[in-house]
Amino acid sequence: MSAYGRLEARFGRMAVVEEASAMLGWDQAAVMPEGGAPARGDQLATLAGIAHEMLVAPQTAADLDAAAMAPPADPLARRNLELMRRAHRRATVLPASLVEALAREAAACEAAWRGARREADFAAVKAPLARLLGLVREQAAALSGALGLSPYDALIDAYQPGVTSAEIAPVFARYEAFLRENLPAAEARQRRAPAPGTPPFAEAAQEALCRQLAARAGLDFTAARLDRSLHPFCGGTPSDIRITTRYDEGDFASALMGVLHETGHALYEAGLPKDWARQPLGAAAGMAVHESQSLIIELQAARSDAFLAWLGPRLAEAFGQAAADFAPARLAARLQRVERSFIRVEADEMTYPAHVILRFRLEAAMVAGDLAVADLPGAWNEGMRALLGIVPPDDAKGCLQDIHWYAGLFGYFPSYTLGAMAAAQLMRAARRARPEIDPALGQGDFTPLRDWLRANVHGHGARFGFNELLVEATGKTLDPADFEAHLRARYLD
Numbered sequence: 385m386s387a388y389g390r391l392e393a394r395f396g397r398m399a400v401v402e403e404a405s406a407m408l409g410w411d412q413a414a415v416m417p418e419g420g421a422p423a424r425g426d427q428l429a430t431l432a433g434i435a436h437e438m439l440v441a442p443q444t445a446a447d448l449d450a451a452a453m454a455p456p457a458d459p460l461a462r463r464n465l466e467l468m469r470r471a472h473r474r475a476t477v478l479p480a481s482l483v484e485a486l487a488r489e490a491a492a493c494e495a496a497w498r499g500a501r502r503e504a505d506f507a508a509v510k511a512p513l514a515r516l517l518g519l520v521r522e523q524a525a526a527l528s529g530a531l532g533l534s535p536y537d538a539l540i541d542a543y544q545p546g547v548t549s550a551e552i553a554p555v556f557a558r559y560e561a562f563l564r565e566n567l568p569a570a571e572a573r574q575r576r577a578p579a580p581g582t583p584p585f586a587e588a589a590q591e592a593l594c595r596q597l598a599a600r601a602g603l604d605f606t607a608a609r610l611d612r613s614l615h616p617f618c619g620g621t622p623s624d625i626r627i628t629t630r631y632d633e634g635d636f637a638s639a640l641m642g643v644l645h646e647t648g649h650a651l652y653e654a655g656l657p658k659d660w661a662r663q664p665l666g667a668a669a670g671m672a673v674h675e676s677q678s679l680i681i682e683l684q685a686a687r688s689d690a691f692l693a694w695l696g697p698r699l700a701e702a703f704g705q706a707a708a709d710f711a712p713a714r715l716a717a718r719l720q721r722v723e724r725s726f727i728r729v730e731a732d733e734m735t736y737p738a739h740v741i742l743r744f745r746l747e748a749a750m751v752a753g754d755l756a757v758a759d760l761p762g763a764w765n766e767g768m769r770a771l772l773g774i775v776p777p778d779d780a781k782g783c784l785q786d787i788h789w790y791a792g793l794f795g796y797f798p799s800y801t802l803g804a805m806a807a808a809q810l811m812r813a814a815r816r817a818r819p820e821i822d823p824a825l826g827q828g829d830f831t832p833l834r835d836w837l838r839a840n841v842h843g844h845g846a847r848f849g850f851n852e853l854l855v856e857a858t859g860k861t862l863d864p865a866d867f868e869a870h871l872r873a874r875y876l877d
Contacts, residue, residue, distance in 0.1 A: 387450035388461065391468055392663060394444060399662035401435045403621045410619040410626040414611045418495065425491030432487040439475040448472055460665060463847055467664030474542070477530040482522060489516045490792035497790035498614060504780035506761050513790060514757040517750060520794050524751055536751045539795030544670035544802065546849040549748060552798050555864055556741045559801070560771070562868055563738060570722045570734055570875040577717040580696075580710045584633040585703055593636075593702045594629065594643040601647045601681055601830045603627075608650060615787045616642040616729065618649035618678075622661065625650045636699070637718050638730060641682055648681030649674055651834060655842025666845045669853055671796060675803025676810060677841065683733050683804065684811040684870075685833055687719045690826035698828075722875055724772045726781040733804065734871050738771040743786070743797040751794055806854060808867040810841065813858040 385393070405428055412424050438444070448469055455462050493512040500509035524535035531538050537548045595610055603625070613628035620626035627646035631639045652674055660666030668674050685691060689712065696710035722732050728739035746763055749755035755763055764783040765775050776782035788796055814836045815821055821832045840857040851861040 387447040387454070388456050388465060391444070391447050391451060391465070394438060394441075394447075395468060395664065396662040398435050398438050401431055401438070405431045405435075406619055406621060407624070407626075410628075412491070412494075413613045413615070413617065413619070414626070414628055418498070421491060421495035425488045425495075428491055429484040429487040433480050433484045436475055436478065436480050436483045439472060440480075444472060445476075460660070460847065464660065464663050464665040467846055470545070471664060473530055474527060477526045478523060482519065482526070486516075486519050486523060486792055489519055490790075494787065494791045497784065497787065501614075501780055501784045504778040504784065506779040506784055509784070509790060510757055513760075516790070516792055517757060517794075520792055521751060521753070524794075536748045536795065539751065540798060541795075543793075543796045544672040544799050544850055546851070547670075547672065547798070547802065549744075549798075552744065552802070555805070555862070556737070556744060556798075556801070558864055559737050559868075560741060563734065563771075566871070566876060567722065567724075567734060570871075573876060574722055575713060575716050575720070577711075577713040580714040580718050581636065581699065581703055581705050582709065583635070585636040587631045587633060589702050589704075590631050590633075590636050590639050593698070594640055596698075597640065597686075598627070598643055598647040598650075600828055601644060601686075602651050602654075602834045603647050604654065607654070610643065616646055618646040618653070620653075622653045622656055625653055636703070641686065641719070642729070644686045645678045645682040648678035651681070651837070652677040652842050655838045657843055657845045660845055664846060669841075669844065669846050669848060670850055671799035672802035672806060672850050673841065673853060675799050676806035677803075677837065679804050679807040680811055680833075680837070681830070684807055685825055685830065687733075688822065688825055689716070690822045691828070692716060692719060694826055694828045720874060724774050726768070726774065726776045727785055729785075734875060735772060737801040737804065740797050740801040742767040742771055743788075747789065747794050747797060750789075802850070802862065805862060805864050805867040806850075808870040809854060809858050809860075809863055810837075811870075812866050814840075 408424065408427055408431070412420075416424060451465055452469075455465060489512070493509065493516045496509045496512045500506060520539070521535070524539050527533070527538035527541075528535045531541060533541060533548065540547060540549060591610070595605070598610065599605060607623055608625040608627065609620075611626065611628045612630060614630065616629045618625065618627045627643065627650055629639045629642040629646065652668060656668065657666050692715045693712050696712060696715055697707050699710040700707040722734045724735055725731055728736065731739055742764070746755060746760065746767065749763070750757070750760070760783050761779050768782070769775050788794075814833060818832045818836050821836075824830070824832045841853065844853060844856070848856055854861055
């Protein structure tokens with residue numbers, strides 16, 4: 385076997401280990417009893433250590449050197465080799481003890497966060513978060529030197545390679561100015577109508593409708609599951625996809641849109657190039673790209689006027705209420721409403737970036753050592769006041785609302801707003817290429833949009849970086865103007 389062939393085999397085995405970790409992570413969030421947390425931390429830490437050992441093994445380094453001397457002829461295989469070298473470079477600077485400690489502390493902190501969030505008690509998770517942040521800062525410092533990036537950029541790079549905080553900051557500053565100018569006008573001009581339907585909306589009916597809509601969007605339930613968790617997410621593997629949501633009988637829209645969001649993630653995973661499964665090239669191009677795929681389904685398609693007109697009668701039937709109760713104007717009053725609110729995952733698409741901008745600034749300060757964990761609640765509340773003019777009544781609606789930091793995921797948050805901007809840019813290009821997209825959505829049919837995404841995003845895997853992929857699909861790098869134009873069209877014009 386050639387050196388490159390041995391690398392393919394080794395990376396394939398590492399991918400299987402990582403798949404096992406992914407399934408244990410889903411189990412932890414969806415069905416594991418609280419008492420299982422300590423053992424789960426050991427399990428995840430051990431698997432993380434095994435994958436790390438395989439990646440930094442002397443044979444891996446030797447094969448990478450040999451393959452570089454005689455690279456494969458196929459350009460895609462050469463790209464795969466490049467991604468292997470990148471993964472190896474990141475791993476070699478992280479001691480196995482640190483990798484396992486991070487996995488163990490993340491599991492412990494996440495378990496503490498669940499209780500703290502439930503009780504709105506930041507003090508209950510302050511010490512575990514401080515310990516975890518200390519390890520994250522060690523990780524960032526080690527990666528910084530190896531990658532030639534700042535510590536925070538080295539963390540961002542793990543989620544969306546090739547994007548730095550120096551690029552993100554002006555994009556976010558531009559949007560902050562856009563929001564300051566346009567949010568009051570959008571609030572004043574938004575549609576006035578009663579909320580759709582009359583609660584309670586039975587959980588069983590919501591779940592059945594969520595499954596139907598996910599299937600219409602293209603999710604194959606012979607290779608996917610829908611379950612419940614405290615925080616909605618998409619996990620599992622490309623051939624065994626696990627999505628979760630949470631239900632509120634007072635508001636059907638939260639679960640429904642949450643499932644469509646996670647379905648967008650799932651469609652991306654299912655559409656990755658199968659010829660490169662369990663290889664770096666067969667993975668997603670990064671989390672900003674991943675978020676673009678969830679948001680193009682949820683925000684661009686499922687909240688469009690065309691789709692809402694189709695959706696209304698299905699909601700009426702599902703909940704046994706009058707069709708007039710779910711008229712387009714009433715649905716738009718709920719699903720195209722701009723409102724300053726505390727919870728990121730329930731925020732409208734105009735104010736949502738403000739939530740991300742806040743987290744971007746706070747996590748950058750924590751990683752740099754400029755913000756202590758003990759000062760996080762106060763800094764959070766002050767940031768919300770500055771960005772949206774509101775202050776959370778408690779920490780459950782403030783700095784405890786998201787799982788990310790308490791699971792060690794520092795550097796992830798910018799991907800959400802970069803993804804929202806990319807989704808608007810991709811949708812504009814898709815509509816130009818496939819004019820039938822909106823008429824199809826008016827029939828509840830995602831097929832034209834899904835086919836365009838498979839050809840222009842999903843099927844590339846990690847062949848391109850974030851901006852390279854946008855150039856391939858839309859002809860230009862990220863352009864926030866497309867997102868701003870989308871918001872003006874929906875909320876201001």
